[in-house]
Amino acid sequence: RAALARAVIMSPEVILADEPTGNVDWDMSLRLLQLLVELNRMGKTILIATHDLNLIRAAKAQVSARVLRIKDRRIQLAGADL
Numbered sequence: 001r002a003a004l005a006r007a008v009i010m011s012p013e014v015i016l017a018d019e020p021t022g023n024v025d026w027d028m029s030l031r032l033l034q035l036l037v038e039l040n041r042m043g044k045t046i047l048i049a050t051h052d053l054n055l056i057r058a059a060k061a062q063v064s065a066r067v068l069r070i071k072d073r074r075i076q077l078a079g080a081d082l
Helices: 002-010 026-041 053-062
Strands: 014-018 045-049 068-071 074-077
Touching (some): 002 014, 002 026, 014 026, 026 045, 026 053
Parallel strands (some): 014 045
Antiparallel strands (some): 068 074
């Protein structure tokens, strides 16, 4: 959360968020996701790396997101099954 707050203050064009909701409850996960969505709407590029399928689904419900999956050491476009 501190790194995300720093990103808001520094206003970078790209934010790389590696497991931004790790070790927080679902309500806090949704709050952090909402902040990332708002930053995206402000024109920032957001890249989230996560194992949390529920977070991916919540993000896809709010924004037009491209979801990629790493499988067998290859990057694949994730299908509608997410």
